[in-house]
Ligand SMILES: Nc1ncnc2c1ncn2[C@@H]1O[C@H](COP(=O)(O)OP(=O)(O)OP(=O)(O)O)[C@@H](O)[C@H]1O
């Protein structure tokens with residue numbers, strides 16, 4: 223067993239603890255096994271380019287998992303392999319316990335995919351194309367399910383429209399309808415909200431939550447970090463084909479969320495007094511701002527000490543505020559640290 227697996231195992235253990243403490247029940251733990259189980263996945267394209275290197279990943283049933291990574295990190299490649307659109311060079315992938323090579327049909331029928339690139343037949347009509355998608359998976363026709371999906375996506379009024387007459391956001395909704403109409407248990411959304419307006423993005427988020435509440439496992443890639451922060455139960459960060467970290471969103475924020483405490487001083491200082499050097503303070507704002515940077519886990523305990531030391535040095539502050547790094551900051555730091 224290699225290091226990557228060990229890391230994921232650690233995460234699993236930690237996740238259990240967090241889930242117990244979290245107000246939301248961890249739906250994911252209610253079913254045994256993994257929705258998606260990936261081990262040692264490699265992809266080398268014909269060009270020789272290595273797009274994925276030894277990826278291990280476990281996605282639990284019913285969770286919303288966000289895959290974050292810069293352009294070219296390998297997100298679409300990973301999803302394409304799971305969906306059978308790209309062949310892996312090595313490793314194994316099981317969807318709901320079904321190997322994607324040996325049991326392709328069983329694996330594929332459990333998956334819905336909303337691809338990053340919207341390839342649609344411009345002349346097709348909404349209702350027909352969604353109905354056809356269901357048939358592709360060998361599911362019996364069901365006008366009721368087609369209607370429900372179209373209504374859920376506010377497409378019912380457009381059902382007889384040709385795709386070329388729809389707006390970009392509506393076309394994206396049709397892609398989602400096509401991905402949902404065969405009732406998949408695992409839904410991949412590759413950059414679902416790229417280029418959609420704020421309102422549609424909100425709608426998408428609501429839809430994703432509704433699906434999750436119905437027990438669908440959601441794996442999404444996004445460049446909008448606030449999306450992962452708001453939506454995802456867990457986040458996986460991928461860079462240059464490697465998974466750098468997999469963690470509960472809240473835990474990631476807690477562990478890596480660097481915090482800053484800024485004190486606005488009554489009187490400007492020329493320099494930080496020697497008695498305060500140990501705190502690594504930063505003086506700015508013309509000598510009127512002192513900033514203390516700390517990690518939430520270890521250094522927090524030093525704050526009372528710092529305040530006492532300030533008092534002893536006769537430094538009076540009139541205001542203070544704290545700031546926490548966003549997932550965006552964390553992400554940038556992780557990628558930078560892993561590519562020195
Ligand atoms: N068919 C292909 N042949 C050769 N290289 C490819 C092929 N498809 C993708 N790649 C390369 O593999 C790498 C990963 O691409 P991929 O599309 O998986 O990235 P991504 O993380 O989805 O990026 P983005 O955020 O831009 O969508 C890129 O460097 C890309 O150029």
Ligand SMILES: [Mg+2]
Pocket residue numbers: 297298299338412
């Ligand atoms: Mg992509």
